[in-house]
Amino acid sequence: MAVLQTVTFAVLAIAFLVRLPRAITHREGRLTVIGTGVGALAIFTLGTIVPQEQLDAPLGGHNLLKLIQTSLALIAVWLGAQAAITANPTARRMNPINVAIMVALPAIPFLLIQRTDSTDKHFLDQNIRQLPAWLYASLYLAALAYIATRLFVAFRRNRALGAWLIKLGAAAIVIASIIEQTNFTIQLFTRRAPTAPLLSTTFNLVFYLGVCTMTLGIVAYTSTRAIRQWQVPRILQRLQNDGLAGSQSETRPHAPSQLGELYLLTVAIRDGIVSGELQLDHRQLRTLHRAERIIAHSLDEPLTEGHPTITVYTGKATP
Amino acid sequence: MSLTPEPPAGDRTDSIARDVHAAITAGGLNGLPTLAAIIDRVATLHGKPIRLEQVGDAEWGSLTGLWVETPAVSRIFTRRTDPVAYQVVCALHEVMHILLNHPSCLPTISELGLSLPPGARRARNAGSAFISRVQASYESEAEFGARVLAQALLHGLEDPVERRFG
Numbered sequence: 001m002a003v004l005q006t007v008t009f010a011v012l013a014i015a016f017l018v019r020l021p022r023a024i025t026h027r028e029g030r031l032t033v034i035g036t037g038v039g040a041l042a043i044f045t046l047g048t049i050v051p052q053e054q055l056d057a058p059l060g061g062h063n064l065l066k067l068i069q070t071s072l073a074l075i076a077v078w079l080g081a082q083a084a085i086t087a088n089p090t091a092r093r094m095n096p097i098n099v100a101i102m103v104a105l106p107a108i109p110f111l112l113i114q115r116t117d118s119t120d121k122h123f124l125d126q127n128i129r130q131l132p133a134w135l136y137a138s139l140y141l142a143a144l145a146y147i148a149t150r151l152f153v154a155f156r157r158n159r160a161l162g163a164w165l166i167k168l169g170a171a172a173i174v175i176a177s178i179i180e181q182t183n184f185t186i187q188l189f190t191r192r193a194p195t196a197p198l199l200s201t202t203f204n205l206v207f208y209l210g211v212c213t214m215t216l217g218i219v220a221y222t223s224t225r226a227i228r229q230w231q232v233p234r235i236l237q238r239l240q241n242d243g244l245a246g247s248q249s250e251t252r253p254h255a256p257s258q259l260g261e262l263y264l265l266t267v268a269i270r271d272g273i274v275s276g277e278l279q280l281d282h283r284q285l286r287t288l289h290r291a292e293r294i295i296a297h298s299l300d301e302p303l304t305e306g307h308p309t310i311t312v313y314t315g316k317a318t319p
Numbered sequence: 320m321s322l323t324p325e326p327p328a329g330d331r332t333d334s335i336a337r338d339v340h341a342a343i344t345a346g347g348l349n350g351l352p353t354l355a356a357i358i359d360r361v362a363t364l365h366g367k368p369i370r371l372e373q374v375g376d377a378e379w380g381s382l383t384g385l386w387v388e389t390p391a392v393s394r395i396f397t398r399r400t401d402p403v404a405y406q407v408v409c410a411l412h413e414v415m416h417i418l419l420n421h422p423s424c425l426p427t428i429s430e431l432g433l434s435l436p437p438g439a440r441r442a443r444n445a446g447s448a449f450i451s452r453v454q455a456s457y458e459s460e461a462e463f464g465a466r467v468l469a470q471a472l473l474h475g476l477e478d479p480v481e482r483r484f485g
C-alpha cells in the first residue's frame with residue numbers, strides 16, 4: 001500500500017507543481033491547483049515519504065496528525081467540487097459555512113478518543129471500537145462521500161475525457177467511503193480485532209486509485225487545452241500554405257485572433273466544398289475537421305451535427 | 320446569397336462594414352454570448368418568434384441556410400449534416416437578413432430549382448451562381464454580419480471547466 005500512497009502523492013505533487021505557474025496568472029484555475037496541493041499534503045501526512053512520528057512529534061505526538069490528514073483530504077476534495085460547481089451554472093452551490101462545519105465537526109469526537117502518548121500509524125484502526133473514534137470516522141467519511149458526490153453531480157453532463165476521469169475518481173471515493181464505513185461499523189458492533197483486512201485493503205485500493213484517477217482527469221484537461229493551443233496556429237498555417245485561404249471573400253471582417261482567423265477560413269473552405277468549387281484531399285479534410293471541432297468547442301453552442309432539432313426563440317428571454 | 324460575390328470595391332466594403340456594425344450596435348447584439356441569445360434578441364426586435372430548424376435535405380445542393388417568413392413565425396433552416404461551426408454562420412446569415420429587414424429574393428431562390436416551403440424569403444448559397452449585383456449587396460451585408468457575430472461568439476480556446484481544471 002505504501003507504493004500506491006507514494007504514487008498518489010507523486011501524481012498530486014507533479015500536477016500541483018506543473019499547474020502552479022498557471023494559478024498565478026489565471027485566477028479561475030487556483031481552486032484546483034490549491035486542491036491538488038492540499039491533496040498532496042494530505043497524502044504526505046500518511047508517513048510514506050517522511051515517518052509519521054517525525055510529523056506528529058511537533059504536534060505533541062498524540063496522533064493529532066490523523067485529524068489534520070482527514071481535514072486536508074476533505075478540503076482538497078471540496079476545492080475540486082467548488083471549482084466544478086462554479087464552472088456549471090446549473091449546479092447547486094455549496095454553502096461554505098456548511099463545508100466548514102463538515103470539516104470541523106469530526107474534531108469533537110476525535111478529541112474524545114482515549115489515546116496513548118505515542119504516534120501510531122494504525123491509530124484509527126486500533127481505536128475504532130471506541131465510540132468517539134467510530135463517530136469521528138463516520139462524520140469524516142460521510143462528509144467525504146457527500147462532497148465527492150457533489151463533485152460527481154457537477155460534472156454529470158460533461159462528456160470530456162477529463163470529466164469522465166474526475167467522475168470515475170469521485171465515484172471511487174464515494175465507494176471507498178462506504179466500504180470503510182462498513183468496515184468500521186462491523187468492528188464496532190462485532191468487537192472483532194484486528195481490522196477486517198479484506199475491507200481495509202479494498203478501501204485503500206479504491207480510495208487511492210480514485211484520487212489518482214481524479215488527478216489524471218485534471219492532467220487530461222491540462223493536456224487537451226495545451227494541445228489545442230499548440231494546434232491552432234499550426235492548422236491555420238497548414239490550411240493557408242495549402243492555398244485554401246484564397247477562397248475567402250473580400251467582404252470579411254477583421255479577425256481579432258488566430259482562432260477567429262481560423263473560423264473565417266474554415267467557413268470559406270466549407271463553402272468551397274459545398275459548392276463543388278473546392279476539393280480537399282484526405283489530409284486536408286482531416287485538418288479541416290480538426291479545425292471545425294476546435295471552433296465548435298470554443299462556440300459552446302447547443303446546435304448538433306447530424307441530429308434534426310427545432311428550437312423556437314420567442315424573444316421573451318430578452319428584456 | 321453567395322459567400323464569394325463579385326469582389327466589391329474597397330469603399331463598398333467599408334460601407335458594408337459600417338452599415339452592418341451600426342445595425343448590430345443598434346440592435347443591441349454586441350456582447351451577446353450565444354447564438355440563442357442573438358436569435359432571441361432579434362426575435363424581440365422582429366416582433367415575432369424565430370424558429371431555428373436543423374433539417375437534412377440532400378437536394379439542397381449548395382444552399383446552406385434559408386429564411387422562411389410566415390404570418391406567425393420566422394423560420395431559419397440550417398443543414399443538420401453540416402459542422403456546427405458552419406451551421407452557426409449559416410444561421411447568423413439569415414438572422415442578419417431579418418435584422419437588416421432585407422427584401423425577399425424569391426425569384427432568385429426559385430432559380431435554384433428547389434422545392435422550397437411557401438414564404439421562402441432568402442437563402443444562403445455556398446456557391447456564386449444565381450446572383451445579381453443588387454442581391455450580392457444584401458448577401459454581402461448578411462454574410463459580413465454573420466461573421467462578425469460568429470467571431471464574437473468564440474469563447475477562446477478554453478471552456479469554463481478547462482479554465483478551472485486545465
